Amino acid sequence: MTLSPLTRRRLAVFRAHRRGFVALWIFTALFLLCLFAEFIANDRPLVIRYDGQWYFPVLADYGGDVFDPTAMPTEADYTDPELQAAVRAKGWMVWPLIPYDFKSIVKNLDRPAPSPPSWHNWLGTDDEARDVLARIIYGFRLSVLFGFTLTAVASAVGIAAGAVQGFYGGAIDLLFQRFIEIWSGMPQLYLLIILGSVLTPTFWTLLIFLLLFSWMHLTGVVRAEFLRGRNLDYVRAARALGVGDAAVMWRHILPNAMVATLTFLPFTLSGSVTVLASLDFLGFGLPPGAPSLGELVSEGKNNLQAPWLGITAFVVLGGMLTLLIFIGEAVRDSFDPRKTMT
Amino acid sequence: MTAPLLDVQDLRKEFAVRAGRFGFGRAMLAAVDGVSFTVSRGETLSLVGESGCGKSTVGRAILRLIAPTAGEIRLDGQRIDDLPEHRLRPLRRRIQVVFQDPFSSLNPRLTVGDILAEPLRNFGLVHGRAARAERLGQLADAVGVAREALGRRPHEFSGGQRQRIGIARALATEPELIVCDEAVSALDVSVKAQIINLLADLQDRLGLALLFISHDLAVVEHLTHRVAVMYLGRIVETGPRRALFAAPHHPYTRALLSSVPVPDPTATRRRIVLGGDVPSPLAPPPGCRFHTRCPFAVERCRVETPALRPVGEGHVSACHFDTEPAPG
Numbered sequence: 001m002t003l004s005p006l007t008r009r010r011l012a013v014f015r016a017h018r019r020g021f022v023a024l025w026i027f028t029a030l031f032l033l034c035l036f037a038e039f040i041a042n043d044r045p046l047v048i049r050y051d052g053q054w055y056f057p058v059l060a061d062y063g064g065d066v067f068d069p070t071a072m073p074t075e076a077d078y079t080d081p082e083l084q085a086a087v088r089a090k091g092w093m094v095w096p097l098i099p100y101d102f103k104s105i106v107k108n109l110d111r112p113a114p115s116p117p118s119w120h121n122w123l124g125t126d127d128e129a130r131d132v133l134a135r136i137i138y139g140f141r142l143s144v145l146f147g148f149t150l151t152a153v154a155s156a157v158g159i160a161a162g163a164v165q166g167f168y169g170g171a172i173d174l175l176f177q178r179f180i181e182i183w184s185g186m187p188q189l190y191l192l193i194i195l196g197s198v199l200t201p202t203f204w205t206l207l208i209f210l211l212l213f214s215w216m217h218l219t220g221v222v223r224a225e226f227l228r229g230r231n232l233d234y235v236r237a238a239r240a241l242g243v244g245d246a247a248v249m250w251r252h253i254l255p256n257a258m259v260a261t262l263t264f265l266p267f268t269l270s271g272s273v274t275v276l277a278s279l280d281f282l283g284f285g286l287p288p289g290a291p292s293l294g295e296l297v298s299e300g301k302n303n304l305q306a307p308w309l310g311i312t313a314f315v316v317l318g319g320m321l322t323l324l325i326f327i328g329e330a331v332r333d334s335f336d337p338r339k340t341m342t
Numbered sequence: 343m344t345a346p347l348l349d350v351q352d353l354r355k356e357f358a359v360r361a362g363r364f365g366f367g368r369a370m371l372a373a374v375d376g377v378s379f380t381v382s383r384g385e386t387l388s389l390v391g392e393s394g395c396g397k398s399t400v401g402r403a404i405l406r407l408i409a410p411t412a413g414e415i416r417l418d419g420q421r422i423d424d425l426p427e428h429r430l431r432p433l434r435r436r437i438q439v440v441f442q443d444p445f446s447s448l449n450p451r452l453t454v455g456d457i458l459a460e461p462l463r464n465f466g467l468v469h470g471r472a473a474r475a476e477r478l479g480q481l482a483d484a485v486g487v488a489r490e491a492l493g494r495r496p497h498e499f500s501g502g503q504r505q506r507i508g509i510a511r512a513l514a515t516e517p518e519l520i521v522c523d524e525a526v527s528a529l530d531v532s533v534k535a536q537i538i539n540l541l542a543d544l545q546d547r548l549g550l551a552l553l554f555i556s557h558d559l560a561v562v563e564h565l566t567h568r569v570a571v572m573y574l575g576r577i578v579e580t581g582p583r584r585a586l587f588a589a590p591h592h593p594y595t596r597a598l599l600s601s602v603p604v605p606d607p608t609a610t611r612r613r614i615v616l617g618g619d620v621p622s623p624l625a626p627p628p629g630c631r632f633h634t635r636c637p638f639a640v641e642r643c644r645v646e647t648p649a650l651r652p653v654g655e656g657h658v659s660a661c662h663f664d665t666e667p668a669p670g
Contacts, residue, residue, distance in 0.1 A: 004451075004495065233447035237511065240405045241461045242434035251460075255451045 013334040020330020027323045034141035041098035041134035044078050050091040058096075079107065098122075100131035102138035102291035114299075114306040124308040126299050132309065136316050138291035143320070146207065147272040151265060154211055154272075158218035159261060163249050165219065166226025173223070180216050188213050189284075196284050206285065210275060217268060218261055225257035259335050266328030270321050277317060293317050345419050346380035347551050348404065348437075348519055353377045353413035353423075355399050359624070371624050373399040375575035376413070381519065386545065386552040388562040390598065391572035394620060397555045400572075401521045404553065405439050406430055417519075435465050438512035442524035444504035448496040454507055455492035458482075461514040481510040485540060502533035509540065519551045526561055538565050560602045563587060568656070571595045574631045575623055577650070581657030591659035593636050630662070638663065 015021050039046065044057035050067055057078060064071035068086035076083060079099075087093050100106060100121075106129045109115050113129035123132040165173045195201070195209060226249070229235060235252050243251075279285035280294025288295075293316060300310025353374055361369035374396040381387045389397045403410045406422065415423040422433055441447035448457055458478050461467070468474045482489050485506040496504055505525065512520050522541065526534045542565055544550060556562050562569060563583065570580040571594065579592040590596045597614040616635045621627050627634050633643040642662055650658040 233441040233443055234449045236402075236405075236407055237439060237441060237447055237508070238449075238460065239407060240434060240437070240439045241464055241511070241515065242431045243460065243464055251452075252449050 010334040013336075014330050017330035017333055020326045020328075020333070023323045023326035024330070027320075027327060030140065030320075031144055034137055034144070037137045037141050038101070040096055041131070041137050042096045042101045043099060043104035045093040045095050048087055048091065048093040050087055050093075052091075079104070098131060098134050098137075100134040102135045103130065103289055104134075105129045106131055114303055114309060116306065117308055123312050124306065126296065126309060127303050127306070132296070132312055135291045135296065136293070136312065139293045139296065140316065140320065142203075142286075142291055143273050143276055143293055146203065146276050147269045150207055150210055150214060150272040151269045153207075154214040155218055155261065155265065155268065157211070157215040159222050159254075159257070161215065162219035162222025163226050163254065163257070166223040167230055167245065167249055167253065169227065169230070180219060184213070184216055186213070192279065192284050200287055201285060202287060203290075206276070206279070210272070214268075214272070214275075217271075218264060221260045221264065222257050225260055226253055229253035229256055263328075263332045263335050266324050266331055270324035270328070273320065273324070347383045347385075347418060348381040348553070349414075349416040349419075350380070350400070350404065351378050351414045351416075353400060353403060353415065354411045355396075355403055355408065356411045361624070369624055372411075372575055372626070373623060374403065374410075375626070377572070377575070377577050378413075379570050379577065379580060381551050381553055383518065383551055384545065384549045385568065386554055386566045388554040388556060388566040388569045389572060390556055390559055390562055390569060392557055392598075392620065394623070395572045396575040396623075397557075397572050398523055401439070401523045401553065401555050405437060405521055406434075432465075435461070435515035436517050437519045437521065438515060438517040439521045439523060440505070440508050440512050440525040442528050444501045444508060444528060445496075447508050448504055448511075450496055453493055453495055454487075454499075457496070457507065458492070458511055458514055461511065465515055467515065477514075481514055484513060484544065485510040500533075501529055502536060505529060505533075505537055506540065509537075509544070513544070513548075516548075517550070519553060521553045521555065523555045524557070525554070527556065527558060534561065541565065559587075559598055563602075571598065574620060574626055576631060576660070578632065578661075579657075579659040580650070581654065581659075585654050585657045589654070591653045591657070592632075592661050593638055594632050595659075630660070 033040065038058055042058060046056070046058050048055040048057060048067070055062060055066070057076070062076050063073040064076040064080075064083060065073045067076060068083050071080075071083060071086075078084070078093075084093075106113075106115075106121060106125050109125065109129055113125050114127045115121065115125045115129070117124040121131050121133070123136070126132055126135065161176065165176045192209060195205075199205065201209075230253065232252075235248060238248050238252050276285060277292070277294035277297065280292040281298045282294075283298070285294055286292050293313060296309060296313040297317065300306075300313050303309055354372065354376055355374040356370040356372050358368050359371050361367040377396070377400055379387060379389075389400060391397050399408070402408045403423070404415055406425075410423050413423065414421055417433060417436060420433075422430060425433070448454075452460075455478055458481050459474060462474060462477060468477045478492055479489050482492060487503060487506050487510065491499070491503075491507075496507065499507065509520075509525075525541070526537050529537060538561065541552065541554075545552060552565075554562060554566060559569075566583050568580065568582050569586045570577050571586075571592065572578065573594050579586065579590070579595045581591075586595065587599065590599050593614075597616050600614045614637065618635050621631070621634055627644075628647075629645045630636070630639070630643040630648050633639040636643065646662070648660045648662045650660045653659045653664070
């Protein structure tokens with residue numbers, strides 16, 4: 001792929017924006033790490049060498065009787081000291097860095113949960129005796145994936161809606177605008193509470209619900225770009241050439257509208273992450289037990305005697321949002337014509 | 343006489359505008375108010391007039407970029423003003439357009455090759471990669487742009503070069519009529535001459551008809567066969583170039599002609615300077631629309647609308663007076 005000179009200048013401006021550039025790398029690294037959360041924090045060993053055989057509990061389920069003939073043939077509990085002893089007798093096993101996943105309960109705590117940070121639980125445990133670090137790793141991944149999905153789908157819908165409004169104008173535009181005004185007046189939180197009483201929120205129901213309201217963020221910008229774009233001479237020329245409406249929008253106007261849109265995306269992403277965290281904090285978000293940053297904030301609030309909960313939640317959430325804002329600023333600057341056109 | 347290629351009858355285009363103190367009212371602005379003309383194959387008709395007289399609106403209505411309010415537009419005898427878009431599409435390749443601003447009329451994100459290939463692909467005119475490359479090369483040659491330019495983007499070219507590319511795009515569909523909407527107005531003088539020569543040359547070679555929309559009579563004089571002069575949404579005079587330039591009939595045409603600079607410092611000529619502004623098209627004056635600025639206006643002009651009537655061979659004018667008193 002060859003880059004146009006403009007794209008190259010934009011990349012150069014982005015790179016020159018040190019803070020944003022570094023933030024992008026840190027965020028990417030954290031996200032990639034968290035994508036492999038199962039290999040970092042898990043209550044199953046990565047590899048077991050037992051009786052001359054290789055086992056990979058991270059990837060597959062094994063019955064307990066595989067390692068310990070006296071155990072039940074149900075799924076092996078690798079944290080069970082008897083099973084561990086049985087494995088060690090005929091081989092060895094390698095644990096992940098953090099031997100807990102987001103829902104496993106830390107046993108043998110020497111004090112009631114929440115317990116403070118220790119060599120065993122680096123960031124302590126929460127009030128249900130789950131390892132905080134493990135929950136954060138899974139929670140970060142979930143938040144970012146949720147944010148990405150919501151942002152991508154909402155932007156696609158919003159761009160399409162804005163494009164149609166701006167391109168056709170007139171009555172379509174008028175009706176659509178009034179509809180958006182009414183629709184954006186809906187009390188989202190109440191609807192969500194009502195929804196929560198009817199069905200248990202999951203990742204996907206929450207996503208669809210939030211999508212119903214968040215697609216409107218971009219329509220205004222895209223609509224304005226299309227209102228301007230449809231009167232450009234090269235758009236007129238394309239229509240005189242008999243190019244269809246969809247092709248005119250896609251090929252001739254959308255690329256111009258994309259600049260304004262891309263600038264918004266990192267901010268939309270951080271907005272989506274915040275929405276999910278706040279819903280979880282209020283208890284209307286993901287089902288109980290799911291690794292969510294909002295729930296950690298809420299636990300921190302309920303257990304002020306255990307400041308490691310609140311502080312961790314604050315640092316992680318604040319850090320993630322700060323990184324996203326830095327990236328957003330760099331993206332905005334790199335699309336700023338005053339910086340790239342000179 | 344064979345049927346004209348383009349036949350426009352009583353074309354009218356109104357725009358709704360906000361009016362009244364708070365902008366709640368609606369008023370209809372007739373940008374084009376009953377315009378009729380014809381363009382024959384291989385002929386150039388120039389539509390001239392000052393800013394805001396509706397000449398570009400006429401061009402856009404013919405291209406069906408806007409829907410006319412009333413009137414008929416016929417291409418080769420077939421009405422095109424009321425065709426639905428899907429039936430209009432095959433006809434679109436027969437009428438093309440070149441715009442004024444060579445910087446906004448080309449999509450900055452596409453290469454020149456892509457811009458020229460769009461009409462080809464759109465109408466399925468060439469098949470196969472090699473045939474397309476060959477056709478793109480021909481188009482580049484036809485307008486005097488280097489073939490190597492096809493891989494570059496519009497911003498790498500000068501205004502004149504870009505206008506050549508715009509003309510090549512219009513030629514790509516092998517049209518019979520090209521609407522040139524102020525096609526040379528944004529160019530500087532030497533480039534302007536080159537583009538005019540290019541258009542004249544293409545017309546000779548390809549038998550194109552041109553509808554040349556311009557505010558500049560000096561440009562028109564070198565290119566056109568016939569001239570139609572518009573004022574405030576109406577045609578006030580139409581005639582063959584020679585007759586119109588040598589013996590303009592309508593006072594407005596004369597005023598326009600007298601404003602054309604003559605490159606001879608010793609030439610003595612009378613300039614007719616029109617006072618006042620063009621009246622608002624929202625409330626066009628009754629009678630002859632030009633009477634508010636006409637140096638010869640009499641009472642009759644204020645009440646009776648003059649019809650276009652013949653004043654010479656193929657020459658019509660909308661003025662009540664046959665022979666004007668010499669202005670002075």
